[in-house]
Amino acid sequence: MQKDAYALILEAIDNGVYKPGDRLVEAELAERFGVSRTPVREALQRLETQSMLTRDGRSLIVASLDHNQLAELYVVRAELEGLAARLAAKHATPEEVKVLSDLVEADHAHLDDPAALSRANRRFHKQIHLASHNRYLVQQLDLVHRSMALLATTSLAAEGRGAAALGEHAAIVKAIAAGDGIGAQDALRAHISKAFETRLKLDAGSGCNLEGG
Structure with a gap:
C-alpha cells in the first residue's frame, strides 16, 4: 500500500531526514515524495495541529522540545x-x-x-x-x-x-x-x-x- 503524504513526512522526521528547526517547504516536499501539493498541504496542517510542526513567521519548521x-x-x-x-x-x-x-x-x-x-x-x-x-x-x-x-x-x-x-x-x-x-x-x-x-x-x-x- 502506498504511503500518503502525512506518513511520508512523519517517517522522514522520525528518520532524521528533517530535524528540529528544519523548514518544510510545500513544493520541495511534493517533489521529494512525488505527490501533488494539496495532500502535502493537508499533511502539514495535520502535523502542525499535532504540534510536530510549529510556525516561524510564515514558515513551518520541525518543532523541538524544551x-x-x-x-x-x-x-x-x-x-x-x-x-x-x-x-x-x-x-x-x-x-x-x-x-x-x-x-x-x-x-x-x-x-x-x-x-x-x-x-x-x-x-x-x-x-x-x-x-x-x-x-x-x-x-x-x-x-x-x-x-x-x-x-x-x-x-x-x-x-x-x-x-x-x-x-x-x-x-x-x-x-x-x-x-x-x-x-x-x-x-x-x-x-x-x-x-x-x-x-x-x-x-x-x-x-x-x-x-x-
Whole structure:
C-alpha cells in the first residue's frame, strides 16, 4: 500500500531526514515524495495541529522540545512503557518472547553505530508494545514515540550507554519471559529513567536535544 503524504513526512522526521528547526517547504516536499501539493498541504496542517510542526513567521519548521516538555514526555513514557512490559509479561506468546530475546542478541552488532542502534532500540520497544496485546496502549505509545522524533540525536551515542542499554533490555526480557509483571515494569521504568538521566547530562554539555533510550 502506498504511503500518503502525512506518513511520508512523519517517517522522514522520525528518520532524521528533517530535524528540529528544519523548514518544510510545500513544493520541495511534493517533489521529494512525488505527490501533488494539496495532500502535502493537508499533511502539514495535520502535523502542525499535532504540534510536530510549529510556525516561524510564515514558515513551518520541525518543532523541538524544551526542558519541561522533555521531562513531561519521559514521565508519560516511563508509565506507559512500564504498563506495556507488565502486560507483556502476562500476555506475550513464547514466539514474541523469543523475538525480543533475539533482538537483544542481534543489537550487539550495532554498538559502534549509534544511529543503527537507535533504530534497533525503537524496534525493541515497539515489540514490547505489541506484546502487551492492548491496542489502546499501543496507540498511546505510538503518539509518545512520535514526539520522541522531535529529539535531534540519540542518547545511545553517549560513551558506554549502548552496552548498558542492551543490558537493561536483557533484564526486561528476562522478567517478561518469567511472567514477572512487576519485575518487567520496574526494569523498563528504570531503563527509561537511565535514558533520561543520560540525555540530561548530554543536553547540559552540548545544548542540543537527544533522541532514543
